Amino acid sequence: MEALKLWFIETFTDLKDTFILCFIDDDRWKWLVEGFGKSIIITLGAIAIGLVCGIALAAIRSSYDKNEESLKLRGGFGYRALKFCNGIAKLYITVIRGIPVVVQLMIWYFVILVAQDNDTLIAVVAFGFNSAAYVAEIFRGGIMSIDNGQFEAGRSLGFNYIQTMIHIVIPQTVKATLPTLLNEVIALLKETSVAGYVAITDLTKAGDLIRGRTFEAFMPLAAVAIIYLFTVVVLTKVFSIIERRLRRNER
Amino acid sequence: MSDNIIQVRGLKKHYFGGEVKALDGVNTDIRRGEVVVIIGPSGSGKSTLLRSLNLLELPTDGQILFNDVDITDKKVNINIHRQKMGMVFQHFNLFVNMNILKNMTIAPTQLLKKNKKEAEEKARALLKRVGLEDRADAYPSQLSGGQKQRVAIVRALCMEPEVMLFDEPTSALDPEMVGEVLEVMKSLAKEGMTMVVVTHEMGFAKEVADRVIFMDEGKILEEGTPEDIFDNPKSERLQNFLAKVL
Numbered sequence: 472m473e474a475l476k477l478w479f480i481e482t483f484t485d486l487k488d489t490f491i492l493c494f495i496d497d498d499r500w501k502w503l504v505e506g507f508g509k510s511i512i513i514t515l516g517a518i519a520i521g522l523v524c525g526i527a528l529a530a531i532r533s534s535y536d537k538n539e540e541s542l543k544l545r546g547g548f549g550y551r552a553l554k555f556c557n558g559i560a561k562l563y564i565t566v567i568r569g570i571p572v573v574v575q576l577m578i579w580y581f582v583i584l585v586a587q588d589n590d591t592l593i594a595v596v597a598f599g600f601n602s603a604a605y606v607a608e609i610f611r612g613g614i615m616s617i618d619n620g621q622f623e624a625g626r627s628l629g630f631n632y633i634q635t636m637i638h639i640v641i642p643q644t645v646k647a648t649l650p651t652l653l654n655e656v657i658a659l660l661k662e663t664s665v666a667g668y669v670a671i672t673d674l675t676k677a678g679d680l681i682r683g684r685t686f687e688a689f690m691p692l693a694a695v696a697i698i699y700l701f702t703v704v705v706l707t708k709v710f711s712i713i714e715r716r717l718r719r720n721e722r
Numbered sequence: 723m724s725d726n727i728i729q730v731r732g733l734k735k736h737y738f739g740g741e742v743k744a745l746d747g748v749n750t751d752i753r754r755g756e757v758v759v760i761i762g763p764s765g766s767g768k769s770t771l772l773r774s775l776n777l778l779e780l781p782t783d784g785q786i787l788f789n790d791v792d793i794t795d796k797k798v799n800i801n802i803h804r805q806k807m808g809m810v811f812q813h814f815n816l817f818v819n820m821n822i823l824k825n826m827t828i829a830p831t832q833l834l835k836k837n838k839k840e841a842e843e844k845a846r847a848l849l850k851r852v853g854l855e856d857r858a859d860a861y862p863s864q865l866s867g868g869q870k871q872r873v874a875i876v877r878a879l880c881m882e883p884e885v886m887l888f889d890e891p892t893s894a895l896d897p898e899m900v901g902e903v904l905e906v907m908k909s910l911a912k913e914g915m916t917m918v919v920v921t922h923e924m925g926f927a928k929e930v931a932d933r934v935i936f937m938d939e940g941k942i943l944e945e946g947t948p949e950d951i952f953d954n955p956k957s958e959r960l961q962n963f964l965a966k967v968l
Contacts, residue, residue: 544780626801627804627878628881629833630801638828
């Protein structure tokens with residue numbers, strides 16, 4: 472009994488010492504806070520780019536899918552322009568989805584934006600344009616999943632294609648795609664953990680720096696893991712509140 | 723302005739480069755105030771013809787004149803003309819994310835620039851007419867099929883159309899709900915609304931139609947008054963069809 476008590480005290484003292492070494496000495500907890508801040512900034516910036524570009528890509532792709540037959544019959548410049556844009560969008564999505572995001576990040580960092588000093592900005596751009604491809608497919612899937620009767624009803628009342636999309640199809644799409652969109656946000660947050668590859672001190676990298684300095688692996692990694700987990704739980708909660716609010720008027 | 727609100731000239735709709743001919747040269751005129759019922763076996767092209775009238779189906783060849791304007795002309799803005807052609811679908815197609823009142827007012831407020839109050843007053847008056855004034859705040863999922871279709875009809879009426887197109891409006895309904903929808907359609911006909919109706923309800927055709935069109939294989943085979951069609955069918959195919967459905 473006495474031995475067990477002693478072991479407890481020893482272990483606890485050890486943990487306490489390690490904790491102080493990892494987080495309190497040299498104010499190392501600040502590294503984690505700053506790293507977390509950077510991870511969040513990169514994620515938010517990337518979502519913004521991803522949403523804007525993703526919606527644009529989805530608009531092109533679904534417009535083409537929905538209007539291919541009628542445009543072909545009518546022919547002319549509109550059809551060729553849309554067909555061309557659709558081709559570009561398809562190519563973009565294929566290329567982005569075919570290359571690991573860490574490779575894309577390095578291409579942006581070492582090749583395309585090599586003259587840019589703002590590392591965070593580079594990460595935002597890299598993750599944002601990566602995310603756009605996935606968001607585009609999420610929205611396209613959402614638009615195509617809305618019953619075509621909703622679309623035809625809008626057109627038959629005299630709404631043009633864009634008005635029908637804005638007033639009738641998109642509001643339904645947003646609701647339908649929200650869970651998948653949350654998935655993308657979560658994936659994106661965690662993907663940003665590879666930013667350390669190009670010397671950006673995000674949350675993961677901050678933990679790694681602590682490990683390098685203190686030669687303690689468990690404590691900083693546990694801290695990093697818990698922070699990611701906690702953030703994802705909060706995000707999930709926020710999205711489920713939004714979802715419930717959107718669905719309230721629909722029973 | 724001619725007496726005919728819609729004129730169909732040599733209308734063709736081909737699929738797969740002409741392999742399938744959903745419409746194979748259809749000619750007909752629809753007079754103002756006329757109730758035309760289109761009957762025929764499934765796959766005869768009757769729904770395709772109806773959906774071509776407001777260009778939900780784009781014809782391969784031929785013209786459709788609405789108020790003497792050729793709406794198949796690429797330069798014509800079809801959206802303006804569609805505002806005057808109400809359409810009722812087999813599957814109702816009410817906007818599922820809007821309540822009934824919003825379903826009925828969104829087009830008038832957005833397209834005709836009516837103010838909200840005016841549009842809602844009109845919507846409520848129309849709902850009252852079809853006995854649904856207490857469901858204005860309900861969502862489509864809370865309504866029965868018959869109620870949905872009655873709302874779909876008055877939603878189209880909110881745009882004050884000159885012609886109403888009905889695409890098998892009772893085919894998706896439980897039998898006991900068919901009557902309530904037909905009643906609304908009959909009262910519309912009585913008021914002098916121009917109507918084109920694709921239906922399997924022969925009773926409705928006999929009672930309400932000014933003219934019945936029988937279609938088969940993408941062509942109009944016979945047309946005439948209900949008496950002509952139902953009591954004196956000339957072609958063998960119409961006789962066979964009537965023997966099966968009556």
